[in-house]
Amino acid sequence: MSEGTRICGIGHSVKRKEDDRFIRGRGRYVEDVNLPRMLHMALLRSPLAHARINAIDASAAQAHPGVVAVVTGKDLEAHKLAWMPTLSGDTQAVLATDKVRFQGQEVAAVIAEDPYVARDALELIAVDYDPLPAVVDPFQALAPEAPLIRDEKEGQADNCCYRWQAGDKEATDRAFAAAEVVVKLKTHYPRCHPAPLETCGCVADVDPATGKATIYMTSQAPHAHRTLFALVAGLPEHNIQIISPDVGGGFGNKVPIYPGYVVATAASLLLGRPVKWIESRTENLISTGFARDYHMEGELALDRDGTMRAVRVKLTSDNGAFFADAQPTKFKAGLFHIVTGSYDLKAAHVEATGAYTNKAPGGVAYRCSFRVTEASFLIERLVQNAAYELGMDPAELRRKNFIRADQFPYRSATGFVYDSGDYHRALDLALDKVGYAALREEQERLRREGGDKLLGIGIASFTEVVGAGPAKDYDIAGLKMFDSAELRVHPTGKAILKIGVQTQGQGHETTFAQIVAGELGIPPEDVLVQHGDTDNTPYGLGTYASRSTPTAGAATAVVARKLRDKGRKIAAHLLEAAEEDLEWHEDRFRVKGVPEKSVTIQDVAFAAYTNPPEGLEAGLEGVHYYDPPNMTYPFGSYVVAVEVDRGTGEWKVRRMVAVDDCGVRINPMIVEGQIHGGLTEGYGIAAMELITFDEDGNCIGSSFMDYLLPTAWETPKFETYATVTPSPHHPIGAKGVGESATVGSPAAYVNAVIDALAHLGVRNIDMPVTSAKVWEALQRAGV
């Protein structure tokens, strides 16, 4: 075994350190936190989507045995807590005072001695509602005669929450005017939900003696949440400790601050006892951050030979009752303007309108870098339809228009600077592995035979933009999107790494230890990674949008290098050699030309505390705040083959070949795990997941019987491959990978189903592509 494998730094499929406790059922989640004298809170939610509140009578609930307090919006108003800011600069009701604006909105809270009593008492609260017409369609919401949803908002005369554009309108319009071929696609990326298996919740513990607020919270961004708590509640920030323990999946759902957290904290403050609030599954699905819900009209301009010229998009975003997208302040439609994807397009323009509707707020980046998912879906669907229009092979059309490897760094039409890529290589590998030519032949044969079975082949060659982000462009609620790492090596050579990001299953406890191992030669098992406790970790913006490796991962590499630089001084002292005469090798400093004269990092660490050179500060620790110079641009090509039953419209994935390139892979096994998870979620979105509403604004999709998540049974088998094109600006050449597969795969699945029916003239089926919709498309095609 070489030294390198002993140390297991970058590139090793080290088993996940965290899995031991998870597999044994010894994870510690918020629900596992039980404090002495703890009370339980339950929330009363609106059954109506839009109604005026005339009165709330909580007297019977208040008198119910075991109930300690009932809190309404009026009570919060007295403390200026009835409303709170959202991450997108809007305001959101904590507990409704004037109106309810979506079904499931928080109206009152019961705090009781046990969770059963709290729920029993909810049934005793009488709310007198005056129903108002519900606006559930964003286009109707934007129509002039629509009822005003945000009537409490000064200067808000309609249901428009933003208008935004990106790109060069004139250049794009010119390209379209001159285009030989224009392909159009109107599609809805439906409202879906991250649906983490652990719902949201908290235990708020405000100590009446010290005033210190300790809040255990399901949070993907504990530091940012602490700052927002300080600003919203007016509590001194140093007296707030947010602890996000093990998190059972986040996927963007645990980025926003929810009313439950605020009410539980206020209740603990007022009652002087800890208060626990844990959402039910239904509460999570109907009230917390949904994702997508973009109505998109895309157009692609091409020459007849297939050269792509320009893309133009009009989008209408359904934001629900409060504009609560979690995304950088500057970009109202997130990073949607990366809509040119993997193609060398000379012009692009995006026009976005956000609408308020009587639906739950959200618009979180569900395993997605701020709307890149919708963008990637749209361009990949457009390209396939363009291929049909031109009579070209969809793979060939992509190859013809890909940004070439020698064009990087590449500035896109909407101003992104792609760091590195080799799109041809990834697609060619995927086509080769899937056996593209043979599949095309079989497809032809089945069509000729005219039986019930049809075959379709779908491709998606996506480019992502992750790692937000450079401070000059990226902030959330004013907080710049750098991230941090603090590394301390103890005398015996064991280390603690504290990071500003917070894992929810990504395996940071392993991969970040591997970064330290790679830079400093301390084996991963000797590096304890800590996160999620604001008192104990350096400030950071948290984990979402595939940003941890690009930001905190980079910070970790840089801080480890700082320690190595200091270690060199100590090693020189120990080896009685000049610093310049030393070379670093895996885990030790060696005298150049005399490799047996060496000291290990452990020797150096010991000396840092026991025998530091004169004039050098003792200890071996440091901190680094990393402001990334650019985003990272992972990419890949996915090829899916599906079989469609013409009789019933059912479809089944036969092959799914995924080639991903996320630059240097820290732990290939974990990368693969991320891809498998994302391909599964992408499949769920393409095939079955949907939060929808009836005309009165009642949420359909409020339990896992209606909001369908794929199980192991229907999840396709995935064949995963990788190419490696390092990021030139990241310290270890890595790019984010947590979301590539959720971003890239939905279009591949949908393209495959459309491809099976393309010869019949079918060009679009909106997601989720259910068997019913496939059959309807066949009907419309006259089959």
Next chain:
Amino acid sequence: MYPPPFDYQAPDSLEEALAILAEHGYEAKALAGGQSLIPLLKLRFAAPAVLVDLGRIPGLDGVEAADGELRIGALARHNQLAASPLVAERCPAASAAAPQIADPLVRNLGTLGGSLAHADPAGDWGSVMIACGAQLVLASAGGRRTVPATEFFRGVFDTALEPTELLTEVRIPSPRGPAGGTYLKLERKVGDFATVGVAVSLELDGAGRIARAGIGLTAVGPQNLRAAAAEEALAGAEPTAEAFAEAGRLAAGGCEPASDVRGSAEYKRHVVEVYVRRGLARALEIARRS
């Protein structure tokens, strides 16, 4: 889960259980596998004062063949039936349906009797019982009665059961000639209730003609439906592709699906047509092999 408060009783005998039901009437609810009742309690859609757990009553989960019938106790679990060679031999439609119900976890607990008593129009067992001409045995403190499956279902979540009665057994007549059957289910994912389900049972006579055809339909009406017109058209007919196609059309014409997130009424009708045709063809294959 946080259900409303309730009283819990776990009798050791059927007599005791029936006595408790007689005492509490509408206020009591039997608890079998809990796979429909517990979710209702969790959502606070049901608030019975007393739960009568049937789990400790011995002898209610048997599967046996006697007197030309297959007898299945009400407490037999879905998984038990999926794995039973006797069920596979005597009632292939039930054998095909069982592993398509819900998911493995639910199948480990959910019972045949609970499913029939619950009478969800999207429940799978009801269609199988209708297709196979099953008789349902209902017991109360006052005695027993037998009701044919075709008369048991009265509407959405509504059956011939009185609140003081328990379903104890189903009796499925064993075919005399070559026979086959199957269950086809369109579901959006494992664990989902049917968008459309079709149970088919086919018995041939000595001449290879259809002696009896039973067809039950799931999720296309207020209750599990019998495709009576299709059954009648098939009785005595040659088992041809044309006859099966016609049966499909008749079944589709006779059902009453509603449009919802699973699909339009038109779509569901179409699937009934396709599934009846495919189901009969499959049943014939099995019959000819038997």
